[in-house]
Amino acid sequence: MRQYIRDKVTKRCYKLWVLADSETGYTLLFSVYTGKHERPRPHGLALDVVSSLCSEYLDQGYRIYMDNFYTSAKLFDHLLERKTLACGTTRKDRRYFPTELKNVAWERRAQRGDGRWLCDGNILYMQWKDRRAVNLMSTIHTANQFVPATRRQKTGDRWTLITIKRPLLVQDYNAGMLGVD
Numbered sequence: 001m002r003q004y005i006r007d008k009v010t011k012r013c014y015k016l017w018v019l020a021d022s023e024t025g026y027t028l029l030f031s032v033y034t035g036k037h038e039r040p041r042p043h044g045l046a047l048d049v050v051s052s053l054c055s056e057y058l059d060q061g062y063r064i065y066m067d068n069f070y071t072s073a074k075l076f077d078h079l080l081e082r083k084t085l086a087c088g089t090t091r092k093d094r095r096y097f098p099t100e101l102k103n104v105a106w107e108r109r110a111q112r113g114d115g116r117w118l119c120d121g122n123i124l125y126m127q128w129k130d131r132r133a134v135n136l137m138s139t140i141h142t143a144n145q146f147v148p149a150t151r152r153q154k155t156g157d158r159w160t161l162i163t164i165k166r167p168l169l170v171q172d173y174n175a176g177m178l179g180v181d
Helices: 045-053 073-081 104-109 168-176
Strands: 016-020 027-032 063-066 085-089 115-120 123-129 133-138 146-155 158-167
Touching: 016 045, 027 045, 045 073, 063 168, 073 085, 073 123, 085 168, 104 123, 123 158, 123 168, 133 168, 146 168, 158 168
Parallel strands: 063 085
Antiparallel strands: 016 027, 085 133, 115 123, 123 133, 146 158
């Protein structure tokens, strides 16, 4: 069953849920999305998909990286109960995203490399500004781990290299999502 996906180059395609090894890119398990179920999902589609794909990997201390379709506080709490850590991008309009981090004025004022964070229980919520603000959640990381990152910046008519602070969370997320989109 083909799905309409607004943000993709090919608008009508098959939607796959994929569990892949981030080091090798090897697909461990996948499922084809066949459309809306007739019975409602009490925990939501994303939690059901992650729970079913990862069922044989839970309770073993694995780390799961995911994009903003799946990332939610409810899912991260569920995974923590199952001894599984998680990290992913998220959207500010998600339920339970801290209101303290929804201030758009910060995004306009912040310089490249600036960040802010908030912990709620075992979940770290972080905003970091590169070209745009990126919102992330993690049960793996702490807020005070940074690595240097090099960026190009135009000054007048010349390009120069600058070094900014990038949260380790962002670096690990990019490595963990390697090969899957």
